[in-house]
Amino acid sequence: VETFIQSVVSGVLTGSLYAMIGVGLTVVFGVMRIINLAHGDLVMLGMYGAFWGLALWRLDPFVSILLWVPLMFLGGTLIYRFLLKTIIPGGELNTLLYTAGLSLLIANLALFVWSGDYRTIKLRYALSPMRPFGIAVPVPLALAFGLAIFITAGLYLFLARTDMGRAIRATSQNPEAAALMGVNVDRISMVTFGLGSALAGAAGVLLAPSLYLYPTVGEILIAKCFVIVVLGGLGSVAGAISGGVLLGLVESLGAVYVSVAYKDTIGFVLFMLVLLFRPSGLFGVGKS
Amino acid sequence: VRRLAPLAAVLLVLALPWLTASQFTLHLAITVLLWTVLGVAWNLLGGYGGQVSFGHATFFGVGAYTTLILYLKLGLAPWYGMAVGGVVGALVSLPIGLVCFRLRGPYFSLATLAVAEILRLVALNWEGLTNGPVGLLITALPPVRIASRPINWESKAPFYYMVAVLAVAAMLAAYGLSRSRLGAYLLAVREDEDTAEAVGIDTVRAKVVTLALSAFLAAVAGGFYGLYFRYVDPDAVFPIALSVEMVFIAVVGGLATVAGPAVGAVFLVTISELFRERFLVGHLIFYGLFMMLAIRYLPEGIWGGVRRLLTRHAPS
Numbered sequence: 303v304e305t306f307i308q309s310v311v312s313g314v315l316t317g318s319l320y321a322m323i324g325v326g327l328t329v330v331f332g333v334m335r336i337i338n339l340a341h342g343d344l345v346m347l348g349m350y351g352a353f354w355g356l357a358l359w360r361l362d363p364f365v366s367i368l369l370w371v372p373l374m375f376l377g378g379t380l381i382y383r384f385l386l387k388t389i390i391p392g393g394e395l396n397t398l399l400y401t402a403g404l405s406l407l408i409a410n411l412a413l414f415v416w417s418g419d420y421r422t423i424k425l426r427y428a429l430s431p432m433r434p435f436g437i438a439v440p441v442p443l444a445l446a447f448g449l450a451i452f453i454t455a456g457l458y459l460f461l462a463r464t465d466m467g468r469a470i471r472a473t474s475q476n477p478e479a480a481a482l483m484g485v486n487v488d489r490i491s492m493v494t495f496g497l498g499s500a501l502a503g504a505a506g507v508l509l510a511p512s513l514y515l516y517p518t519v520g521e522i523l524i525a526k527c528f529v530i531v532v533l534g535g536l537g538s539v540a541g542a543i544s545g546g547v548l549l550g551l552v553e554s555l556g557a558v559y560v561s562v563a564y565k566d567t568i569g570f571v572l573f574m575l576v577l578l579f580r581p582s583g584l585f586g587v588g589k590s
Numbered sequence: 591v592r593r594l595a596p597l598a599a600v601l602l603v604l605a606l607p608w609l610t611a612s613q614f615t616l617h618l619a620i621t622v623l624l625w626t627v628l629g630v631a632w633n634l635l636g637g638y639g640g641q642v643s644f645g646h647a648t649f650f651g652v653g654a655y656t657t658l659i660l661y662l663k664l665g666l667a668p669w670y671g672m673a674v675g676g677v678v679g680a681l682v683s684l685p686i687g688l689v690c691f692r693l694r695g696p697y698f699s700l701a702t703l704a705v706a707e708i709l710r711l712v713a714l715n716w717e718g719l720t721n722g723p724v725g726l727l728i729t730a731l732p733p734v735r736i737a738s739r740p741i742n743w744e745s746k747a748p749f750y751y752m753v754a755v756l757a758v759a760a761m762l763a764a765y766g767l768s769r770s771r772l773g774a775y776l777l778a779v780r781e782d783e784d785t786a787e788a789v790g791i792d793t794v795r796a797k798v799v800t801l802a803l804s805a806f807l808a809a810v811a812g813g814f815y816g817l818y819f820r821y822v823d824p825d826a827v828f829p830i831a832l833s834v835e836m837v838f839i840a841v842v843g844g845l846a847t848v849a850g851p852a853v854g855a856v857f858l859v860t861i862s863e864l865f866r867e868r869f870l871v872g873h874l875i876f877y878g879l880f881m882m883l884a885i886r887y888l889p890e891g892i893w894g895g896v897r898r899l900l901t902r903h904a905p906s
Contacts, residue, residue, distance in 0.1 A: 337696050389885060394696050395642055399841060400885045402644075402834055407878025414872030521830050525707055528700050563715040570704045570711075577701050578692060 317550020326501030342524030348506020378499025535583020629851025640780030645702030653809025672813030679809020725823025844891030
């Protein structure tokens with residue numbers, strides 16, 4: 303029973319960060335119909351942001367996140383404005399290929415500048431885990447979990463309550479109708495892409511103390527990310543959150559009860575099954 | 591002139607080992623030709639059929655592993671192993687195609703990517719067959735005599751001829767496909783799948799057959815890779831990057847053209863290998879950069895653009 307609770311806890315903790323990455327991807331897809339293959343590389347940039355913040359300025363990742371999130375937002379809007387905007391009318395496959403190019407470009411520039419060395423972030427308070435009720439919880443992961451919930455809840459409120467959030471949801475439901483109602487779809491797209499990048503960056507900063515950093519880590523993250531958003535239904539924020547937590551649980555329980563070696567495979571098999579039999583997502587909320 | 595140009599290109603390719611003594615140049619040429627085969631293979635389905643696979647590393651890896659496993663465990667010479675590997679690759683593609691072709695557009699792409707990752711994880715963990723992350727290593731190749739002269743496996747020339755023949759064969763296959771009934775079906779599927787179905791084309795069959803052909807070529811290329819480098823491991827033959835590079839070579843060179851992938855391979859592989867020679871890492875920067883430029887400014891690819899210029903000026 304203890305191993306079970308332990309793996310549920312670590313599954314939910316990791317899952318909350320997966321959820322954050324997934325939400326960024328799914329919001330962008332909802333508004334622009336872009337499957338952003340470079341999303342994982344934006345997470346990677348966030349991870350390196352956390353690393354260099356600590357290495358150069360002795361800034362704790364949970365502090366430097368305040369710097370990286372606005373920067374990633376700005377970067378995202380610039381990417382949209384100068385790189386993506388003209389491509390989007392070309393159709394889904396064109397943008398898919400284009401963001402694949404962007405992904406390779408970002409990852410290899412990072413490889414060139416920062417080398418392929420594996421790096422880790424060592425925090426003093428990460429040495430011994432907390433032990434509430436006898437369950438080991440790594441401190442950085444717990445902090446990241448708290449912040450991830452805070453950020454995701456904030457985003458949810460933003461989408462639900464503000465005018466900008468309503469405009470984003472409207473565009474995601476029907477861009478033409480939204481435009482007719484006076485929504486500036488171009489501006490909404492720019493803000494949404496900035497938002498998606500900021501979420502990716504934030505998740506990267508929060509993940510950095512718990513993972514190895516290397517420039518091509520985005521490749522693995524983006525693959526997980528697809529599993530998450532497809533599980534939850536592409537375009538659905540609630541779906542991405544549940545998908546993220548579900549994948550976290552599947553991985554940690556799978557590692558214990560099936561096999562450590564095949565834990566990642568379970569996620570992909572689940573992904574294929576959902577794609578084939580429930581393309582609108584497990585919870586039936588997304589658009590297929 | 592138009593009929594002689596391909597012939598002249600083939601002769602030039604075959605004469606290259608006499609023109610240069612540099613091992614690096616030959617290695618570069620072998621790499622270019624290997625990627626030509628892969629680009630052409632991907633282009634059959636992706637270019638003509640419009641089905642963007644992000645998982646062709648699946649077939650490359652299956653071919654590479656089949657070739658090496660047959661040689662190391664059963665002693666089957668790797669050149670026969672390459673052919674068997676191709677057939678195994680085509681067989682593996684059948685269930686994958688039947689499943690993935692139920693999806694369209696970007697969803698198909700994501701599904702193929704997942705398939706390649708599943709295969710990579712299987713190769714990593716099925717240690718009894720694949721030796722896991724350690725990989726498989728060929729220490730010596732069996733001796734072969736052609737016209738009573740032994741082939742020197744330490745030189746690069748025999749590998750060069752092997753891959754050159756493969757590249758020419760792959761391009762002939764692409765040429766044949768583009769002029770065949772199947773090729774016409776594929777264009778119809780690419781332009782409008784529902785209409786293609788409505789006029790009575792068995793679209794699933796057209797796609798599955800093309801995927802099998804494409805997988806065969808990619809798997810044979812994988813077998814050649816295993817033979818040339820004498821080593822395979824899961825991260826060398828099943829990575830996402832490998833699948834993506836095939837796509838980029840075909841798109842940058844020119845989708846749905848016979849020569850496009852060759853042009854793309856010459857261009858991208860040469861630039862990136864020279865960069866790798868100098869800086870060691872980050873050689874895929876150019877793949878990303880030229881992919882973005884091509885989608886933005888030259889969607890018909892380099893060869894497509896050149897051909898447009900040529901036909902504009904030619905008095906026809």
